[in-house]
Amino acid sequence: xxxxxxxxxxxxxxxxxxxxxxxxxxxxxxxxxxxxxxxxxxxxxxxxxxxxxxxxxxxxxxxxxxxxxxxxxxxxxxxxxxxxxxxxxxxxxxxxxxxxxxxxxxxxxxxxxxxxxxxxxxxxxxxxxxxxxxxxxxxxxxxxxxxxxxxxxxxxxxxxxxxxxxxxxxxxxxxxxxxxxxxxxxxxxxxxxxxxxxxxxxxxxxxxxxxxxxxxxxxxxxxxxxxxxxxxxxxxxxxxxxxxxxxxxxxxxxxxxxxxxxxxxxxxxxxxxxxxxxxxxxxxxxxxxxxxxxxxxxxxxxxxx
Numbered sequence: 523x524x525x526x527x528x529x530x531x532x533x534x535x536x537x538x539x540x541x542x543x544x545x546x547x548x549x550x551x552x553x554x555x556x557x558x559x560x561x562x563x564x565x566x567x568x569x570x571x572x573x574x575x576x577x578x579x580x581x582x583x584x585x586x587x588x589x590x591x592x593x594x595x596x597x598x599x600x601x602x603x604x605x606x607x608x609x610x611x612x613x614x615x616x617x618x619x620x621x622x623x624x625x626x627x628x629x630x631x632x633x634x635x636x637x638x639x640x641x642x643x644x645x646x647x648x649x650x651x652x653x654x655x656x657x658x659x660x661x662x663x664x665x666x667x668x669x670x671x672x673x674x675x676x677x678x679x680x681x682x683x684x685x686x687x688x689x690x691x692x693x694x695x696x697x698x699x700x701x702x703x704x705x706x707x708x709x710x711x712x713x714x715x716x717x718x719x720x721x722x723x724x725x726x727x728x729x730x731x732x733x734x735x736x737x738x739x740x741x742x743x744x745x746x747x748x749x750x751x752x753x754x755x756x757x758x759x760x761x762x763x764x765x766x767x768x769x770x771x772x773x774x775x776x777x778x779x780x781x782x783x784x785x786x787x788x789x790x791x792x793x794x795x796x797x798x799x800x801x802x803x804x805x806x807x808x809x810x811x812x813x814x815x816x817x818x819x820x821x822x823x824x825x826x827x
Contacts, residue, residue, distance in 0.1 A: 538565065539824060540608040541817040542599060544640060546575030546618035546674025546698045547736065547785060549595050552817045553606050560825055566606055570595040571785045574618035575674045575698030583623040589631065596636040603638075612820045613640040616648050617675020617696055645692025649678035651819030652734055657685060658822050659812040668728040668804055671815070672735045672793055674698035679800070681726050688726055693717045695796060697737060697789035710792065714799055721803065730808045731801055733757075734815045737793035740786050741765060742811045747780050757809040759801060766794045 536557050543550045553566040572595055577585045584592070603611060619625050619642045629640050643651075652671045669680040675696035681688035695717055704710050733741075741762065742754040748768045749761060769777070769790065777787045801809070 537610065538606060538608045539821060540599070540603050540606075540611040540613075541820050542611065542613040542638070542640075543816045543820075544574070544613065544615035544619060545816075546578070546616065546676075546696050547571075547573055547789070548674075549592075549599075550817060551599055551602065552821075553602065553608060554821060556821075556825065562821065562825070566602060568599065568602060570598075571783065573674070573698060573785060574622075575696065576702070578618040578622045579675070579699050579702040582621070584618075584625075584628055589624075589628055592628065593631060593635050596632050596638055596640075600636040600638060610824075611638055612824065613638050614648075614651075614816065614820060615640055615642045616816070617645070617673060617692075617694075617699075620644070621675065645676055645678060646690065648676075648816060649680050649690045649692060651816055651823060652678060653680055653682075653687075653690070653819070654822045654826075655814040655816070655819035656732055656734065656812055658818075659814060666727065666729045667810075668731045668800075668806060670731050670733050670738075670797065670800055672697060672733070672737050672796060674789075677796065677800075679721065681728065691721075697792045697796070700792045700796070701789055704792065711795070711799075714796055718799060718803055726804070728804055728806055730810055731804070731806045732810045732812060733797065734812065736786060737790060738797075738809075738811045739813055740782055740790055741794065741797075742813065743782075744769065744780065755811050755813065757811060759798075759807040759809070762794065762798065762809070766791075766798075769794070 536555050538555050540553045549570040549572055551568040554562045555565050556562045572591055577588050625642055632638060632640050656669060667682045671678040673696045676692050677695035678692045680690040695714060700710050703713050744765050745751060745754045748765055
């Protein structure tokens with residue numbers, strides 16, 4: 523699909539917008555209220571732990587029982603939209619839906635049962651929207667930055683210099699996909715390296731990596747809970763290595779006690795390994811975690827029109 527655009531301006535009154543991210547590991551919703559001056563505030567958040575990637579990366583399609591669950595999630599979202607007087611809904615699907623052979627039928631069923639128009643976006647469009655969200659985070663300096671978004675099905679890498687794009691590419695390195703490979707007793711590191719070696723980074727040097735997605739957000743929380751060091755939005759490579767070492771020594775119950783969900787716990791080791799491989803390749807030692815992503819990027823895209 524081409525680039526996703528919404529031509530909408532807020533005139534006179536505030537407007538409520540619903541932004542839905544249908545990822546490979548979960549479905550996430552945020553409802554915001556946009557003020558006439560263009561500023562917005564969060565009204566409601568919702569997350570459904572429906573792992574679409576498990577079906578797609580194993581069977582190349584969503585199984586019937588998963589489709590039923592997905593439809594029910596969208597019915598619930600439709601009710602939340604109605605309850606919160608939402609006037610505009612943005613619903614975007616990423617890697618798992620991109621790869622699903624039956625995506626057209628699923629999208630049509632969602633439209634029929636919930637009246638929500640779900641759009642399956644390309645990896646490039648996903649990277650663009652996430653980049654928009656990051657660049658709106660005024661506290662960050664992007665003189666030379668590598669943007670790393672790790673999802674369930676894919677990882678998007680974008681090189682920036684003075685906010686200009688040097689390169690931007692999507693790789694099949696999402697953590698649910700990697701978990702599927704691990705469960706087949708295949709070598710995850712070799713799989714990752716086979717894709718990362720395609721990156722031509724010879725003349726690109728980055729001072730910092732900017733990490734987005736649920737895995738980076740979880741690591742940021744672990745910095746506070748395990749290392750007792752603030753701020754959580756800045757992470758050194760040495761700190762990440764220490765967090766990884768401490769994380770691997772915890773029992774499953776101890777990990778749950780840290781407030782992480784089961785569907786984050788089982789992929790976080792894979793995420794940390796991947797992050798370390800990427801920053802090693804680019805010789806980066808500092809990571810910023812702005813705690814933003816696709817949902818926020820689609821809202822900023824809306825507000826820019």
